[in-house]
Amino acid sequence: MKPIGSNITKTLDIGAELTCADNSGAKKLEIIGVKTRQGRRSRRDSAGIGDVVMVKILKGDQEVKNQVFDAVVVRQRKEFQRPNGLRVKFEDNAAVLVEETGLPKGSVTRGPIAKEVVERYTPIGKIASQVV
Helix, strand or coil: CCCCCCECCCCEECCCEEEECECCCEEEEEEEEECCCCCCCCCCCEECCCCEEEEEEEEECCCCCCCEEEEEEEECCCCEECCCCCEECCCCCEEEEECCCCCECCCCECCEECHHHHHHCHHHHHHCCEEC
């Protein structure tokens, strides 16, 4: 996995609600765990752009509702700084559902995707409609 050059602020705690940014059938997601965890003992896990999280689907189609999937965070409201000094923030917190191999479950994304996610996960970049 390629490292991210930007200093990403990790602000999405366990229990945070995300919107699903692809056409996999899910609408609202809830973070129940962080897979790319690098924290201390007894400290709550948090995620940022480019992190793999475990999510439970709150709203969506009947066949995917209340199931647990892996997802990659592609947008967050809290701003983060890129190495060139540019500060980036988005309107909402969003994620894309992925399989165990890292391939996205949907075939098209809705809304912009952060450039840092495309650098790390190229299959998500292939289905992205807009990269910021």
